[in-house]
Amino acid sequence: MPADAHTHDAVYDLIIVGGGMVGASLAIALSGRGMRIAVIEAHLPGADTQPTYDDRGIALAYGTQRIFEALGVWSDIAQVAEPIREIHVSDRGHFGATRLRADEEGVPALGQVVTARALGGVLVRRVVDDPALDVIAPATVTDFVDEGGQVRVGIERGGVVDTLRCRLLVAADGGDSAIRASLDVPVVQWQYGQSAIVTNITPARPHHNVAYERFTDAGPVALLPMSEGRCAVVWTVRDEQRDDVLALDDTAFIDAFQRRFGFRLGRFQCVGRRAAYPLTLLRARESVRGRIAIIGNAAHTLHPIAGQGFNLGIRDVAALAEVVSDAHARGGDVGATGVLERYAQWRQAEQRNVSLATDGLVRLFTNPLGVVRLGRNLGLLAMELLPPARHVLARAAMGMLGRQPRLSRGVPLD
Numbered sequence: 001m002p003a004d005a006h007t008h009d010a011v012y013d014l015i016i017v018g019g020g021m022v023g024a025s026l027a028i029a030l031s032g033r034g035m036r037i038a039v040i041e042a043h044l045p046g047a048d049t050q051p052t053y054d055d056r057g058i059a060l061a062y063g064t065q066r067i068f069e070a071l072g073v074w075s076d077i078a079q080v081a082e083p084i085r086e087i088h089v090s091d092r093g094h095f096g097a098t099r100l101r102a103d104e105e106g107v108p109a110l111g112q113v114v115t116a117r118a119l120g121g122v123l124v125r126r127v128v129d130d131p132a133l134d135v136i137a138p139a140t141v142t143d144f145v146d147e148g149g150q151v152r153v154g155i156e157r158g159g160v161v162d163t164l165r166c167r168l169l170v171a172a173d174g175g176d177s178a179i180r181a182s183l184d185v186p187v188v189q190w191q192y193g194q195s196a197i198v199t200n201i202t203p204a205r206p207h208h209n210v211a212y213e214r215f216t217d218a219g220p221v222a223l224l225p226m227s228e229g230r231c232a233v234v235w236t237v238r239d240e241q242r243d244d245v246l247a248l249d250d251t252a253f254i255d256a257f258q259r260r261f262g263f264r265l266g267r268f269q270c271v272g273r274r275a276a277y278p279l280t281l282l283r284a285r286e287s288v289r290g291r292i293a294i295i296g297n298a299a300h301t302l303h304p305i306a307g308q309g310f311n312l313g314i315r316d317v318a319a320l321a322e323v324v325s326d327a328h329a330r331g332g333d334v335g336a337t338g339v340l341e342r343y344a345q346w347r348q349a350e351q352r353n354v355s356l357a358t359d360g361l362v363r364l365f366t367n368p369l370g371v372v373r374l375g376r377n378l379g380l381l382a383m384e385l386l387p388p389a390r391h392v393l394a395r396a397a398m399g400m401l402g403r404q405p406r407l408s409r410g411v412p413l414d
């Protein structure tokens with residue numbers, strides 16, 4: 001062991017690796033229940049350089065809002081969020097379209113849009129200000145060993161090597177999870193050959209809190225209502241077009257996007273900075289191994305078009321927080337096999353279904369074959385004409401299908 005290495009004798013109940021949206025939410029959910037919890041994050045909290053908390057617009061489903069309400073952070077998030085009262089799904093240039101409306105579902109909003117940066121600001125502040133949480137940052141996990149009764153975790157902080165121990169190690173370390181990789185957890189993964197160009201744009205007409213999901217043969221486009229009349233743009237382009245689109249100046253970008261989206265909101269006036277994200281789908285075949293749980297993007301990374309990635313991740317948080325806090329309240333071991341198996345079984349079906357549905361949607365709507373196009377238009381039309389089918393779609397979009405954890409029902413953990 002090097003001279004500048006330290007070892008802590010105390011054993012944490014939980015070590016959460018990753019202070020992204022998912023890791024931070026889990027820390028908030030489990031704080032104050034008498035557990036020793038550490039959050040290890042590679043970036044300095046609140047630093048502008050933290051790539052997770054950038055300017056992308058995140059659509060939070062109604063179910064996610066309910067969870068944040070139960071965690072006591074919603075009032076802060078609401079200050080920086082814009083409600084979605086209607087979702088308009090259409091196939092550009094064809095007849096099919098369907099609308100999902102908040103009033104038809106009996107909810108004030110189908111979801112809320114917030115920038116990742118603003119959401120991160122609320123969550124990270126809550127974590128950092130909480131004296132019950134040990135935030136170790138900037139620090140990276142370099143290695144770990146599941147020793148049976150506990151996990152030994154090696155970290156590196158400012159050139160100093162340290163060793164921590166815990167009963168349960170939670171990998172919330174994102175899509176490129178080093179923990180998942182070093183466990184050799186098998187994954188289902190493919191690249192779409194597409195990138196999402198993300199920015200915000202101001203249309204001439206007010207958005208009236210309508211979100212648009214528009215499928216085009218060249219890939220899907222989403223426009224989400226934001227504050228000050230702006231809209232968040234997620235424009236999917238083929239990888240070979242990405243650099244050309246990023247190189248466009250503001251005027252040329254607006255023209256190109258206008259051709260893709262059409263004039264439903266009038267002429268677009270001004271546009272913000274653009275960023276590109278390569279699109280992949282990844283689903284880990286196991287979400288627990290020994291005393292280690294894998295959650296959020298580390299367990300499943302989705303195409304952003306359906307706006308489901310974080311919404312799925314926060315339901316992992318609600319379910320894991322429930323099984324862990326129940327085990328702790330009974331005086332049990334929070335990292336015991338039975339506890340983690342309960343979590344894995346609970347989440348398995350939904351993680352698989354949402355991942356398959358998002359992928360199916362992307363493939364269905366990017367298929368230019370006439371017969372497929374006709375089918376999807378009839379499908380959208382049928383949705384419009386059949387309220388029960390639309391209701392099921394709306395409940396899915398709101399993240400309210402399947403068995404709901406207590407936090408999703410607005411019920412506190414104890």
Ligand SMILES: Cc1cc2nc3c(=O)[nH]c(=O)nc-3n(C[C@H](O)[C@H](O)[C@H](O)COP(=O)(O)OP(=O)(O)OC[C@H]3O[C@@H](n4cnc5c(N)ncnc54)[C@H](O)[C@@H]3O)c2cc1C
Nearest residue numbers: 018020021022042059140141174296297304307309310311
């Ligand atoms: C363009 C785009 C649009 C999207 N839109 C939506 C949307 O509308 N709705 C929605 O629900 N989702 C959306 N998503 C998905 C959403 O952004 C992700 O699901 C979410 O950010 C995942 O959070 P996470 O905490 O699991 O992972 P991450 O955000 O990747 O966080 C992982 C964290 O772990 C840290 N870390 C990694 N390795 C280590 C280590 N070894 N040691 C210490 N720390 C480490 C990283 O620094 C990072 O902070 C979108 C994604 C994209 C790309």
